Amino acid sequence: MRSEETTEEGKRGDENNWRENLIETDEGLAELLAETRRIAVLGMKTEAQSFQPAFYVPKYLVAAGLEVVPVPTYYPEVTRILGLEVYRKLSDILGEVDMVNVFRRSQDIPPHVEDIIAKRPRSVWFQSGIRNDRAAEQLARAGIKVVQDRCLMVEHRALMRGR
Numbered sequence: 001m002r003s004e005e006t007t008e009e010g011k012r013g014d015e016n017n018w019r020e021n022l023i024e025t026d027e028g029l030a031e032l033l034a035e036t037r038r039i040a041v042l043g044m045k046t047e048a049q050s051f052q053p054a055f056y057v058p059k060y061l062v063a064a065g066l067e068v069v070p071v072p073t074y075y076p077e078v079t080r081i082l083g084l085e086v087y088r089k090l091s092d093i094l095g096e097v098d099m100v101n102v103f104r105r106s107q108d109i110p111p112h113v114e115d116i117i118a119k120r121p122r123s124v125w126f127q128s129g130i131r132n133d134r135a136a137e138q139l140a141r142a143g144i145k146v147v148q149d150r151c152l153m154v155e156h157r158a159l160m161r162g163r
Helices: 002-021 026-034 053-063 110-119 133-141 152-159
Strands: 038-042 067-071 099-102 123-126 145-147
Touching: 002 133, 026 145, 026 152, 038 053, 038 110, 053 067, 053 099, 053 152, 099 110, 110 133, 123 133, 133 145
Parallel strands: 038 067, 038 099, 099 123, 123 145
Antiparallel strands: none
């Protein structure tokens, strides 16, 4: 009976621990950004769409000294964006990825969750206006930190200035 109580207690603890992977404070964001060097951009646009956030946010990240890996969901003929090799799936990217920056409509995220989990990034960042609590929970339960509905460029400028 004692081991069942421990197991049940352990389960309850695990049930709530995943919430620690949902990052919502400036302190948590700053810590996450400080440990991020390589970012896969899911849903990245091409130079032809340079006026859209899914292009100019990753362009900013490159200018800020971060390594960006384009993962467009459209444009099958495109092999390079910003001079960088394009990948079609996150799991095809060689090496580790610190963060997946997501430019997909909220309802279009679920088909990507399995690929994100397979890649095992430290974090996933849903851009401004993008929120999918169910996908965020799945990712957080897999041990991946999740940010929702925030602009990576805005937060990076605000929190990483002078670092």
